Amino acid sequence: MAKAMFAAGCFWGVEETFRKVTGVTDVSVGYSGGTTADPTYEQVCSGNTGHAEVVLIEYDQRKVDYDELLEVFWDCHDPSQVNRQGPDIGSQYRSAIFTFDADQDAVARESKHAHDASGRYARPIATEITPAGPFWRAEEAHQQYLAKRNGALAENVAT
Numbered sequence: 001m002a003k004a005m006f007a008a009g010c011f012w013g014v015e016e017t018f019r020k021v022t023g024v025t026d027v028s029v030g031y032s033g034g035t036t037a038d039p040t041y042e043q044v045c046s047g048n049t050g051h052a053e054v055v056l057i058e059y060d061q062r063k064v065d066y067d068e069l070l071e072v073f074w075d076c077h078d079p080s081q082v083n084r085q086g087p088d089i090g091s092q093y094r095s096a097i098f099t100f101d102a103d104q105d106a107v108a109r110e111s112k113h114a115h116d117a118s119g120r121y122a123r124p125i126a127t128e129i130t131p132a133g134p135f136w137r138a139e140e141a142h143q144q145y146l147a148k149r150n151g152a153l154a155e156n157v158a159t
Contacts, residue, residue, distance in 0.1 A: 001025055002061050004069050004104070005032060005132050007052035007096035008077035009085025012145045014055050017076045019147075023064025028056045029145075030137040032098055038136050047090045054098065056135050066104060070111045073097070079115070080123040095125075098132035105129065 008014045011029040018027045031044050034051030044051045057069065077085050079095040097112075099105040108129050116125045137143075 001058045002066070003100055003132075004057045004059065004066060005054050005098040005100070005135065006057070006069075006073045007033070007054045007094055007098070008073060008079075009053070009093045009095075010088050011053040011055055011138070011142070014053075014076055015144065016146045017072060018055055018057050018069070019144075021059075021064060021069070021072055023062075024057055024059045024069075026058040028135075028137055029142050030054055030056060030135050031092075032133055032135050033096060033130065037134075041139055041142060044092050045090070047092060051092060051136070052094050052096050053092050053138075054096070054135065056137075066107055067111065070097075070108060074111070074115050078121070079112075079125045079127040080121040082126045095127040097127060097129045099129065100132050105131070 015027050015029050018024050031039050031051035032054045034049040036043060036049040039049045039051055043049050044053065059069065077095060083089065083091045083094050085093050097108045099108055112125055112127055112129060
């Protein structure tokens with residue numbers, strides 16, 4: 001299995017988006033790109049750790065390639081916003097691609113350039129592209145957060 005790591009705003013919705021992609025075998029939410037070891041959600045939300053909310057994706061390269069994952073990434077958020085997505089404001093909500101090797105870095109940069117040149121966005125793309133550092137898995141309550149809540153909502157409606 002190959003890995004990819006993206007930051008595209010609040011990790012709950014990004015996780016759900018990537019879980020639906022054929023060939024993605026696992027998605028975990030967590031934190032990366034900061035200076036504090038093993039940060040908590042509260043610490044990251046303070047904006048003092050430097051981390052972004054990220055998704056770590058494991059995928060089967062025979063079923064989906066990195067280029068396709070990048071397309072999902074570009075489509076699931078507004079990469080021209082700086083340190084925010086919609087109502088969520090702060091550096092933890094920044095747009096970022098964390099690459100695991102030189103090939104991913106080159107493909108990500110080429111993809112960013114193509115999307116920036118496409119005229120799709122009113123502002124330049126603000127997405128940072130950096131080598132992947134440590135991934136700190138978020139607390140269990142944040143894993144599959146929306147799926148758990150939607151399941152609870154559906155269960156409450158049925159009763």
